[in-house]
């Protein structure tokens with residue numbers, strides 16, 4: 001979707017939503033209004049996932065994200081539906097429209113202070129002086145077989161050893177930390193297959209895409225279009 005079209009859609013949806021909020025809260029009451037909306041949204045989303053044959057991750061971390069998202073959205077919607085009993089829908093539209101701006105204004109001093117504290121703490125630890133420059137190889141061949149037996153010992157691979165570093169960006173720290181934790185838990189449960197399944201769910205598609213893009217770049221002398229397709233910041237990378 002083009003950015004202007006997406007922007008227009010967001011403006012249209014959020015400028016008309018308060019009216020719908022007000023209407024659906026009238027009569028049956030705001031509680032039923034918000035419940036109906038959430039229920040309908042859930043059914044629509046599940047139908048879309050099924051119709052578009054999208055993968056629907058259901059591992060533990062995905063479930064946690066769903067619970068956190070649902071709780072946040074539901075609490076916010078509950079307050080909006082309650083407030084709509086007293087605030088005109090036009091004013092709610094204006095508040096909705098201003099919320100990104102207000103969030104940015106509120107976040108700036110909060111985040112700035114956090115980053116400055118972090119930076120000061122880091123400088124205390126590592127100092128300002130550059131002592132040496134170094135480099136290192138990054139494994140970029142994609143995900144390997146994640147477990148096997150060494151004699152009788154079950155061995156699980158995590159992080160770089162498992163080939164989890166992204167073949168395009170080289171980023172592997174987050175995946176190394178996360179997979180290390182999951183590998184430890186799986187080892188304690190002696191369930192290597194669930195570990196493999198979870199890692200494929202989490203990183204499989206992203207790594208495969210990155211590997212494909214990397215190979216496309218290496219297989220030719222890339223022009224501008226191929227370069228755009230080869231870097232994550234461009235929409236072409238994700239198509």
Ligand SMILES: Cc1cc2nc3c(=O)[nH]c(=O)nc-3n(C[C@H](O)[C@H](O)[C@H](O)COP(=O)(O)OP(=O)(O)OC[C@H]3O[C@@H](n4cnc5c(N)ncnc54)[C@H](O)[C@@H]3O)c2cc1C
Pocket residue numbers: 134135136137138158159160161165170171172173174176
């Ligand atoms: C130059 C460079 C820049 C990078 N920049 C980024 C970045 O900006 N963001 C990002 O997300 N990722 C980055 N990465 C990738 C990231 O560093 C790795 O993906 C990540 O550190 C992998 O973690 P790991 O624990 O799997 O492996 P490692 O961090 O390599 O840890 C493996 C450890 O095992 C030790 N070891 C090896 N063999 C043995 C042995 N036989 N016995 C005992 N110990 C052993 C090693 O010494 C090492 O300490 C970068 C990598 C490089 C090389």
